[in-house]
Amino acid sequence: MPENNLLSERNDQQSPELTLSLCKDLSIALAKFPKVRLGHLPTPLEPMDRLSEILGGPRLWVKRDDCTGLSSGGNKTRKLEYLMADAQAQGADTIITQGATQSNHARQTAAAAAKLGMACHILLEDRTGYNDDSYNLSGNVLMDRLHGATVSKRGGGTDMNAEMATLAEKLLQDGRAPYVIPGGGSNPIGALGYVNCAREIAEQATNIGLKIDAFVHATGSSGTQAGLVTGLAAIRSDIHLLGIGVRAPQEKQEQMVFDLAQRTADYLGTGINIDRAMVRANCDYVGPGYGLPTDGMKEAVKLLARTEGLLFDPVYSGKGLDGLINLVRGGHFGDMENVVFLHTGGSAALFGYPETFDLHGYTE
Numbered sequence: 001m002p003e004n005n006l007l008s009e010r011n012d013q014q015s016p017e018l019t020l021s022l023c024k025d026l027s028i029a030l031a032k033f034p035k036v037r038l039g040h041l042p043t044p045l046e047p048m049d050r051l052s053e054i055l056g057g058p059r060l061w062v063k064r065d066d067c068t069g070l071s072s073g074g075n076k077t078r079k080l081e082y083l084m085a086d087a088q089a090q091g092a093d094t095i096i097t098q099g100a101t102q103s104n105h106a107r108q109t110a111a112a113a114a115k116l117g118m119a120c121h122i123l124l125e126d127r128t129g130y131n132d133d134s135y136n137l138s139g140n141v142l143m144d145r146l147h148g149a150t151v152s153k154r155g156g157g158t159d160m161n162a163e164m165a166t167l168a169e170k171l172l173q174d175g176r177a178p179y180v181i182p183g184g185g186s187n188p189i190g191a192l193g194y195v196n197c198a199r200e201i202a203e204q205a206t207n208i209g210l211k212i213d214a215f216v217h218a219t220g221s222s223g224t225q226a227g228l229v230t231g232l233a234a235i236r237s238d239i240h241l242l243g244i245g246v247r248a249p250q251e252k253q254e255q256m257v258f259d260l261a262q263r264t265a266d267y268l269g270t271g272i273n274i275d276r277a278m279v280r281a282n283c284d285y286v287g288p289g290y291g292l293p294t295d296g297m298k299e300a301v302k303l304l305a306r307t308e309g310l311l312f313d314p315v316y317s318g319k320g321l322d323g324l325i326n327l328v329r330g331g332h333f334g335d336m337e338n339v340v341f342l343h344t345g346g347s348a349a350l351f352g353y354p355e356t357f358d359l360h361g362y363t364e
């Protein structure tokens with residue numbers, strides 16, 4: 001993407017006072033939706049000065065959504081605050097959801113259900129074909145079980161929505177009150193969590209006098225980015241938002257985000273217009289496929305662990321970082337001064353990939 005494009009989209013006009021007042025309006029709009037408190041919010045916004053120095057270019061920051069608190073944290077917690085409240089409002093006693101074997105969403109959902117005293121059924125799809133025990137039983141899968149969820153496996157390519165519907169029907173017949181959460185918690189209800197995050201980060205930055213030029217994160221089932229797009233539109237922010245894809249090709253990813261952002265804006269009901277140009281995904285860092293490691297991801301995860309003491313994951317945030325690092329090195333951000341990476345969590349999945357980093361064993 002040419003740099004002038006980035007710069008021409010920026011609008012330095014908006015005063016801090018106007019930003020804060022738009023944030024307040026957005027809080028009021030969000031307050032009409034039921035929400036349960038599950039996360040430690042607001043999450044910290046921290047500089048990554050060692051990394052910035054090594055890479056050159058803009059000052060890099062990290063928004064610590066890996067520190068949302070619930071069951072080792074992650075981005076699904078913000079979505080679950082709205083989804084679980086909706087489940088409670090509907091009188092549900094059992095949650096059903098689905099994801100890949102090492103799904104962070106499944107783990108956070110299992111924890112949320114435990115905290116709220118609900119049963120939880122998790123259907124895991126084998127998207128990688130890995131048959132080692134670490135991948136299939138450790139990391140997130142171990143934590144799903146620790147939280148007391150009923151966990152079952154399906155083959156790759158299974159129609160997971162149909163599987164969830166079948167299970168819901170069966171549970172209904174058994175006298176339960178099931179509530180189905182889509183993969184990644186990505187629907188307009190879950191996306192409200194990231195509408196709220198857009199407000200949170202804008203307030204946080206404004207309060208410390210920081211002008212954020214760009215905001216980068218890993219994008220998958222699209223709820224995170226769709227929520228951010230909607231929230232940033234609501235507060236008329238000029239932040240350059242960029243999703244780094246982990247599964248779908250660019251056109252498909254952007255369409256998914258755009259569709260969900262429009263539905264989220266409608267659901268929020270404040271007449272926000274979503275501009276298609278605000279939806280940008282770079283899907284050059286997926287590698288051979290979802291959940292399959294790449295060299296760039298491995299280097300990025302090691303670099304951040306060794307320069308910033310931060311843990312990222314092989315499936316999402318590591319590939320997102322690989323994208324960020326490459327784009328910084330390639331001058332993508334032009335003369336931008338401050339770029340924030342949204343850390344969406346996921347380090348529990350590291351234990352599902354113990355041999356990926358060529359560090360299996362002792363140094364000496």
Ligand SMILES: *Cc1c(COP(=O)(O)O)cnc(C)c1O
Nearest residue numbers: 104220221222223224316344346
């Ligand atoms: C789910 C997930 C994402 C992607 O978020 P979506 O809302 O599904 O696009 C990114 N990072 C981590 C660690 C995740 O678990």
